[in-house]
Amino acid sequence: MEPRDIDGDLTEILIEEEQIHGRLAELCRRIEADYAGKDLLLVGVLKGAVMVMADLARELKHPIAMDWMAVSSYGSGTQSSGVVRILKDLDTDLHGRNVLIVEDIIDSGLTLSWLIANLKSRQPESVEICALLRKPDAARVDIDVKYLGFDIPNQFVVGYGLDYAEKYRNLRSVAVLAPHIYS
Numbered sequence: 001m002e003p004r005d006i007d008g009d010l011t012e013i014l015i016e017e018e019q020i021h022g023r024l025a026e027l028c029r030r031i032e033a034d035y036a037g038k039d040l041l042l043v044g045v046l047k048g049a050v051m052v053m054a055d056l057a058r059e060l061k062h063p064i065a066m067d068w069m070a071v072s073s074y075g076s077g078t079q080s081s082g083v084v085r086i087l088k089d090l091d092t093d094l095h096g097r098n099v100l101i102v103e104d105i106i107d108s109g110l111t112l113s114w115l116i117a118n119l120k121s122r123q124p125e126s127v128e129i130c131a132l133l134r135k136p137d138a139a140r141v142d143i144d145v146k147y148l149g150f151d152i153p154n155q156f157v158v159g160y161g162l163d164y165a166e167k168y169r170n171l172r173s174v175a176v177l178a179p180h181i182y183s
């Protein structure tokens with residue numbers, strides 16, 4: 001799916017597919033060095049992180065395990081509330097594991113800060129964050145992201161796993177959604 005086919009839904013392409021892949025490769029070299037000789041469990045947050053998880057995992061020259069969680073932030077439309085509910089929990093016991101949370105985007109940071117606390121309570125060896133995107137101007141809590149793809153402006157974005165009302169996830173790039181679509 002390319003932006004020209006979407007016809008007015010998107011205002012601009014923010015990050016091209018090639019830029020995403022280039023940046024993920026850089027992050028993977030750092031992850032490989034940091035976890036050399038260690039086990040590594042990637043925890044993807046459904047559904048938005050599916051694309052970044054797939055590309056990150058295949059770029060890594062490191063034996064990994066993968067697991068998934070689905071959470072929902074109560075709240076409507078394009079705003080996170082920070083009240084989080086687990087829709088699907090991990091299948092994996094985290095005791096003694098090195099966990100790398102793989103996220104699509106950090107907006108207010110409320111969802112992730114809840115998730116970090118939740119996973120840390122399960123006695124893992126370590127918990128770190130890899131996020132493709134972050135909106136610094138939207139931050140409401142401070143999150144220490146060890147592996148970050150890109151900082152972006154405080155606009156609603158879609159593509160590369162990110163949706164609006166379940167649409168646009170299969171767009172290969174990250175694009176800005178036209179405000180008339182959601183307002």
Ligand code: XMP
Binds near residue numbers: 079111155
């Ligand atoms: P918070 O505010 O808790 O939000 O950091 C995290 C989750 O909200 C979703 N989100 C977005 N989804 N475009 C999207 O498609 C966006 O610009 C956007 N901002 C936040 C996303 O699910 C993220 O994990």
Ligand code: MG
Binds near residue numbers: 045104
């Ligand atoms: Mg998400």
